[in-house]
Amino acid sequence: MIFDIPLLNTGLDADIAHCIDNKTKPIGSLGKLELLAKQICQVQQTLTPQLKEPQMLVFAGDHGVVESGVSPFPQAVTQQMVMNFLQGGAAINVFCQQHGIEFRVVNAGINGELPEHVGLIDASISKGTQNFVKQAAMTDLQCQQALEKGSELVADRHKRGSNVIGFGEMGIGNTSSAAAIMAAVLNLDAQECTGVGTGLDKAGVERKAKLINKALKRAQLKKSTPMQVLAEFGGFEIAMMCGAMLKAAELRMLVLVDGFIASSAALLASKMHPAFLQYAIFCHRSKELGHKKMLKAMAVEALIDLDMRLGEGSGVAVAYPLVQSAVLFVNQMASFEDAGVSKDG
Known part of the structure; x- marks a missing residue:
C-alpha cells in the first residue's frame, strides 16, 4: 500500500514554543509534558489542540510458531482472552472505561470461532499464521490484506470523528x-531481543531465542x-x-x-515511512527484554515506565491521562499576561 504521510509543517513551531513557554511557569518546568504538548500541537497544526473521540483497537491473532514451544500457554488462550475482552473482564476494559476511551477488539486471525458481538470487529485473514521457524508466517498477499484491513478500520474510526x-x-x-x-530489522542476534513473554523461565527464553535465530x-x-520481514x-x-x-498518521x-x-x-511502519514517527506517541516502556533497545533504535522515548508487560493496549490506556494533561495545560493554563504575573526576576 502507498500511504501519503508528510513531514510535519514547522511553520507554527515558533508560535507553539511561545505559547508553551509563556504559561505561568518556569520555561521547561513541565518537562516531557511540554515536549508532548508541542508534538500534539504540531500534528494538529494548532495552538488549541483537542482530543476527539479517543479510540482503542486491540488486534488479536494466533501464531503457528506456538507449536515449537515458544510460550508456556496454549494457543487457545488467545481466543479465551478475546472472550474476556468481550465480557469486559480484562485490564484494558477497566482502563478504557476509566478514561472514556471507546474500545474494540479486532479478530485479525484467531484459530477459533467467535460470537457476533458489538465490541468485536471480524477482520480475520486466516485462522492463524504458519510456524515461521519452518516457513514464512504468511504469504505476501495475506500480508498486504492485513495492512489494507488495518488501514480501513482506522479510516472508519476517523470518519466517526x-x-x-x-x-x-x-x-x-x-x-x-x-x-x-x-532482530531482522536491526540486524541483531535474537538473544538481544527475546524476553520471557507470558512467563517463560530462563531455559524457556534460551530455547525461544534459539528458535528465532533458526528462523x-x-x-x-x-x-x-519491511514488507518481507513482516510476511x-x-x-x-x-x-x-x-x-x-500508517493510515492514522496519514x-x-x-x-x-x-x-x-x-x-x-x-x-516496521517507521521503516516504510520515516515521517510516521512524528505522529506516534510511545506510551510506555515494557519490561519485556528488547523494548528499551527498540525504542532507542527509533530515537523515541516512552511516556511512562511502570515495569508493565501485559500488552492488550494497557500501557496506552494508563498513559492517556498524560496526553490529556498536555492538551489541557496548553488550552487552560494562564499566560503571564493573562494572570498579571511578572516574568522578570
Missing part, C-alpha cells in the same frame, strides 16, 4: 514475532524490505496494526503505541 487512536494486541506467541522482527537463518533476509515473521495482528498506524491522527509487540509494528 476520532483524532486520537491507541493500538494494542493479543496473541499467544506474538512476543516471538516481535523479537524476530526486531532468521532460514529466511536469509540480508537486504530485506516472514509477523502475525496478522502485527501486520494489521502496522497498516492501521489522517493526521495522534497514534498511541503500546509496548513491545505494538512497537514492533511501529518499527
Whole structure:
C-alpha cells in the first residue's frame, strides 16, 4: 500500500514554543509534558489542540510458531482472552472505561470461532499464521490484506470523528514475532531481543531465542524490505496494526503505541515511512527484554515506565491521562499576561 504521510509543517513551531513557554511557569518546568504538548500541537497544526473521540483497537491473532514451544500457554488462550475482552473482564476494559476511551477488539486471525458481538470487529485473514521457524508466517498477499484491513478500520474510526487512536494486541506467541522482527530489522542476534513473554523461565527464553535465530537463518533476509520481514515473521495482528498506524498518521491522527509487540509494528511502519514517527506517541516502556533497545533504535522515548508487560493496549490506556494533561495545560493554563504575573526576576 502507498500511504501519503508528510513531514510535519514547522511553520507554527515558533508560535507553539511561545505559547508553551509563556504559561505561568518556569520555561521547561513541565518537562516531557511540554515536549508532548508541542508534538500534539504540531500534528494538529494548532495552538488549541483537542482530543476527539479517543479510540482503542486491540488486534488479536494466533501464531503457528506456538507449536515449537515458544510460550508456556496454549494457543487457545488467545481466543479465551478475546472472550474476556468481550465480557469486559480484562485490564484494558477497566482502563478504557476509566478514561472514556471507546474500545474494540479486532479478530485479525484467531484459530477459533467467535460470537457476533458489538465490541468485536471480524477482520480475520486466516485462522492463524504458519510456524515461521519452518516457513514464512504468511504469504505476501495475506500480508498486504492485513495492512489494507488495518488501514480501513482506522479510516472508519476517523470518519466517526476520532483524532486520537491507541493500538494494542493479543496473541499467544506474538512476543516471538516481535523479537524476530526486531532482530531482522536491526540486524541483531535474537538473544538481544527475546524476553520471557507470558512467563517463560530462563531455559524457556534460551530455547525461544534459539528458535528465532533458526528462523532468521532460514529466511536469509540480508537486504530485506519491511514488507518481507513482516510476511516472514509477523502475525496478522502485527501486520494489521502496522497498516492501521500508517493510515492514522496519514489522517493526521495522534497514534498511541503500546509496548513491545505494538512497537514492533511501529518499527516496521517507521521503516516504510520515516515521517510516521512524528505522529506516534510511545506510551510506555515494557519490561519485556528488547523494548528499551527498540525504542532507542527509533530515537523515541516512552511516556511512562511502570515495569508493565501485559500488552492488550494497557500501557496506552494508563498513559492517556498524560496526553490529556498536555492538551489541557496548553488550552487552560494562564499566560503571564493573562494572570498579571511578572516574568522578570
